[in-house]
Amino acid sequence: MSCLLGHSHPEVVEVIKEYADKLIHISSRMVSPPTINLAKRLTSLLPPGLDRVLFLSTGSESNEAAIKLAKMYTGKFEIVGLAQSWHGMSGAAQGAQYQGGRRGQGPSVPGQFMLPQPNSYRSIFRHKDGSYDWKTELDYGWSLIDQASNGSIAACLVECIQGDGGIHVLPPGYLAALKRHCEQRRALLIVDEAQTGLGRTGKLFGIDHEDIVPDILTLSKPLGNGLPVSAVITSQEIDRVANERGFLFFTTHANDPLVTAVGGKVLEIVTRKGTLEAVTARSQQLLAGLRHLQERYGCIGDVRGRGLMAGIEIVSDRDGKEPAVELAGELSRNMVKRGLWSQLQDGKVFRIGPPINSTDEEIQFGLKILEDVFRHTANTHALTNGEQSNGISSVS
DSSP: OOOTTOTTOHHHHHHHHHHHHHOSOOOTTOOOHHHHHHHHHHHHHSOTTOOEEEEESSHHHHHHHHHHHHHHHHSOOEEEEEBTOOOOSSHHHHHTOBSTTOTTSOSOOSSEEEEOOOOTTTOSOBOTTSOBOHHHHHHHHHHHHHHHOOSOEEEEEEESEETTTTSEEOOTTHHHHHHHHHHHTTOEEEEEOTTTTTTTTSSSSGGGGTTOOOSEEEEOGGGGTTSOOEEEEEOHHHHHHHHHTTOOOOOTTTTOHHHHHHHHHHHHHHTSTTHHHHHHHHHHHHHHHHHHHHHHBTTEEEEEESSSOEEEEEBSOTTTOOBOHHHHHHHHHHHHHTTOOOEEETTTEEEEOOOTTOOHHHHHHHHHHHHHHHHTSTTOOBEETTEEOSOOOOOO
């Protein structure tokens, strides 16, 4: 998810070499040409209302700054997040996420609330025809929060696609509905594009799939193609009010010239003609290949994703949807033996995120390894003409 353009992209390497000779680091209170250029380029690609940028190092830092910005602008302190979200490992960012890392450290940041995960595969909220009723689920979640809140909700922090949470794409209309809920409570909407930003979904930003503009957008992993640089982007008005109220957030490496120069090069490459069209083509190839595997192996309960951000969920049987954690672990180990690494989320979902400049041949090669692994791993429930086969492959 970080190496958006692959490891050691030659143009990125050249920028690193150039700025290592020129200027690696300056005071956080100074700005340099690559930092100014990146800010101008980035805001020019975003809709009006996202006009001011602060560059930091990590996703955790950008979300910390966004949360503080929302609190100072609204004068409120409660933060809403989604179940199974992931926003970072520092105080306020970790307090707003509901996944691993919350235990063993005592009380979290006060005023944290959780909405249900928008999990179309497993949610109990259903229409009569069995389809996912995300609107009722979302409204119900907010009704519970309203009962628990003391009326001081500052912001809701959300990912367009929950990456670490199992590759769950927000349903069409969900983000707009979330924005309306925030506006009703005079709260801000913060969108975390740590994984969906800069072309991975087939559009430049995840928010481009919906006709809404968040109050604050955070961006991290893809911007540096493996180097530590992140961004907090907001409106002129929020920037003005927060600064009048004494907003302060900077780190030793805020606005560093070397990493912002790299960010400028990444943006240049991603916005070249044909790049996003190629992402769409490779995405169709990848998802078609994964769904072909699903047709052949009963242990694949769900295939989901958008662009080059895909997930496959491993289950013991499709009817019960019981997670097959041991089988998923065995599949993971067999993938590594054959030269393919895919992160296993929550013990049951493979998170697949190849570089967005992957070739047709590279995607096909990865799919071929997956096919080989499923064929030669026990208990993958090979299917014949849509029916489960009694003959289950053994480990090679």
